[in-house]
Amino acid sequence: MPPFLRYKDHTIALEEKESVLHALQRKDIHVSFSCGVGVCQSCMMQCTQGEIPRRAQSGLKENLKKQGYFLSCVCYPEGDLSICDLNDPSLHTEAVIEEMTMLSASILLLRLRPLQPFSYRAGQFANLGNPQGIQRSYSLASLPSDPLLEFHIRLQPQGLMSRWLREEANLGMTLSLRNATGECFYAEDEPDRDLLLVGTGTGLAPLWGILRDAIAHEHKGKIDLFHGALDLDGLYLAKEIQEIVKDRPNISYTRCLLQGTPTPNTLIGDLQDLICNQLSAPKEKRAFLCGDPKLVQSLRKRLFLKGLSHQNIHVDPFIPSTQSTP
Amino acid sequence: MASLYEELGGAAAVDAAVDIFYRKMLSDDRVSSFFDETDMDRQIAKQKSFLTMAFGGPNHYTGRDMREAHKHLVARGLDDLHVTVVIQHLGDTLRELGVTEDKIAKVAAIAESVRNDVLNR
Numbered sequence: 001m002p003p004f005l006r007y008k009d010h011t012i013a014l015e016e017k018e019s020v021l022h023a024l025q026r027k028d029i030h031v032s033f034s035c036g037v038g039v040c041q042s043c044m045m046q047c048t049q050g051e052i053p054r055r056a057q058s059g060l061k062e063n064l065k066k067q068g069y070f071l072s073c074v075c076y077p078e079g080d081l082s083i084c085d086l087n088d089p090s091l092h093t094e095a096v097i098e099e100m101t102m103l104s105a106s107i108l109l110l111r112l113r114p115l116q117p118f119s120y121r122a123g124q125f126a127n128l129g130n131p132q133g134i135q136r137s138y139s140l141a142s143l144p145s146d147p148l149l150e151f152h153i154r155l156q157p158q159g160l161m162s163r164w165l166r167e168e169a170n171l172g173m174t175l176s177l178r179n180a181t182g183e184c185f186y187a188e189d190e191p192d193r194d195l196l197l198v199g200t201g202t203g204l205a206p207l208w209g210i211l212r213d214a215i216a217h218e219h220k221g222k223i224d225l226f227h228g229a230l231d232l233d234g235l236y237l238a239k240e241i242q243e244i245v246k247d248r249p250n251i252s253y254t255r256c257l258l259q260g261t262p263t264p265n266t267l268i269g270d271l272q273d274l275i276c277n278q279l280s281a282p283k284e285k286r287a288f289l290c291g292d293p294k295l296v297q298s299l300r301k302r303l304f305l306k307g308l309s310h311q312n313i314h315v316d317p318f319i320p321s322t323q324s325t326p
Numbered sequence: 327m328a329s330l331y332e333e334l335g336g337a338a339a340v341d342a343a344v345d346i347f348y349r350k351m352l353s354d355d356r357v358s359s360f361f362d363e364t365d366m367d368r369q370i371a372k373q374k375s376f377l378t379m380a381f382g383g384p385n386h387y388t389g390r391d392m393r394e395a396h397k398h399l400v401a402r403g404l405d406d407l408h409v410t411v412v413i414q415h416l417g418d419t420l421r422e423l424g425v426t427e428d429k430i431a432k433v434a435a436i437a438e439s440v441r442n443d444v445l446n447r
Contacts, residue, residue, distance in 0.1 A: 297364050297365075301352065301366060304345070304348075304349065304352075304366065305349055305352060305353065309345055310345055310366060310367070310370050
């Protein structure tokens with residue numbers, strides 16, 4: 001007997017090795033999702049009856065686990081499961097668009113005012129939902145002490161949320177906002193730790209938060225920030241970073257392009273090679289790697305092999321949505 | 327009388343060993359392809375489970391679990407040589423951490439005891 005999935009009026013016999021998300025889609029039931037691999041939490045639902053496999057709750061906060069929240073894209077139930085959408089008002093909050101500015105040709109600065117207190121740590125990511133129900137996760141670039149939530153969003157040509165942001169979003173509109181999560185955030189109890197911050201493209205966003213968080217806490221250890229991109233359009237926020245770094249000898253800022261002409265401010269070459277070749281004192285370093293998933297995973301492995309402890313390497317791979325305009 | 331696991335240092339010993347052990351796996355071309363997983367956190371968690379078991383610690387593996395977990399690797403060519411290499415690296419890891427030879431032998435024996443399950447024999 002296959003396990004049965006109960007959702008609203010539907011009772012669905014799960015096929016072998018089928019996730020909850022897949023089963024719902026197979027029945028043409030529209031539910032939100034994005035990365036498809038259990039990271040971004042866009043597909044979160046709630047279980048009202050039945051046993052949730054551990055993997056389907058991986059990464060969720062304790063208080064959410066206890067309420068039966070789970071991720072449908074990685075939920076492979078062994079027994080019957082009754083599930084429902086999330087509509088608990090205490091889980092979703094809402095935020096109003098207060099600012100939309102282009103930081104470069106394709107990178108949007110989005111600032112939101114949450115309508116309820118929204119707690120997070122600089123560097124984590126939050127899930128935003130637009131009025132059409134499209135949900136995407138974006139890294140927070142702001143500090144909790146900032147009045148507004150700040151996001152840096154690369155507008156993808158075929159992206160559903162990107163299109164909405166480009167063509168329909170306006171100041172004053174409301175987005176849904178879900179709990180911040182993620183392991184990339186500054187640890188206040190280690191002011192002498194050497195930090196390595198590496199971001200590609202808008203992977204800079206969480207690092208911008210972490211960097212300012214470290215400075216706000218008067219961080220004493222070295223901070224080496226590397227920002228890599230495919231082209232100059234991706235190396236945004238340079239002036240602001242240079243400003244914040246200039247009188248702080250413990251902080252270095254290196255920009256890197258894969259190809260092009262080197263300038264005094266921009267190195268050309270492979271970002272990973274650049275970092276690994278000049279890596280010093282690996283054993284006690286803490287690294288935050290954000291952005292392109294392939295680079296992030298590859299660099300994580302290389303840094304690990306060079307001597308960084310696995311517990312001191314934190315990654316935020318920007319896994320692209322599997323949905324896009326047809 | 328303390329158990330082997332307690333004598334080795336328990337969970338703290340597993341934590342100290344896992345980085346060293348996993349680095350050895352990734353750096354050895356004979357076995358690295360079996361350990362190379364995109365999600366390093368998940369791979370480290372698996373190695374911690376393995377080390378906990380090999381140190382004589384609490385573990386929830388049954389013989390069937392070991393067979394199921396390694397079936398796809400056996401299909402890819404996992405064989406006796408690979409298992410032997412892994413056990414050697416396990417010993418070298420403990421040596422680096424200053425563990426005495428008699429305890430290393432005990433750990434190796436526990437690892438050996440699951441060889442046939444791992445290889446689905």
